[in-house]
Amino acid sequence: xxxxxxxxxxxxxxxxxAGLGEERTAGVGDxxxxxxxxxxxxxxxxEGEVAILDAAxxxxxxxxxSGFLGELNLLSGQTVFVTAVVTKPLRYVAVVRDALxxxxxxx
Numbered sequence: 776x777x778x779x780x781x782x783x784x785x786x787x788x789x790x791x792x793a794g795l796g797e798e799r800t801a802g803v804g805d806x807x808x809x810x811x812x813x814x815x816x817x818x819x820x821x822e823g824e825v826a827i828l829d830a831a832x833x834x835x836x837x838x839x840x841s842g843f844l845g846e847l848n849l850l851s852g853q854t855v856f857v858t859a860v861v862t863k864p865l866r867y868v869a870v871v872r873d874a875l876x877x878x879x880x881x882x
Contacts (some may be wrong), residue, residue: 780879792878797870798868801864801865801867803862805860810857812854816870816871818867819870823839829857830856861882
């Protein structure tokens with residue numbers, strides 16, 4: 776059985792996030808956040824790909840263009856449960872926790 780496709784952001788959602796966040800890049804092998812980190816930004820992927828790894832280093836899923844990274848702990852304040860590693864050169868929008876929370880609670 777194939778895994779269901781990951782949710783994707785629409786062009787208007789990406790534009791809204793771009794207005795709140797900062798455009799960044801990352802190279803293959805860069806770690807965006809890792810197990811145990813206290814904080815990290817919401818990540819909206821414009822180009823590239825990121826693998827999500829469990830605590831043992833096993834790949835859970837990959838996210839590509841129009842995908843996003845952000846665990847529930849981003850909103851709850853818990854530490855990170857997984858690691859995000861860049862697998863293809865990445866261009867993304869990083870939105871800090873407080874800006875994301877304000878956006879979500881405005882709607």
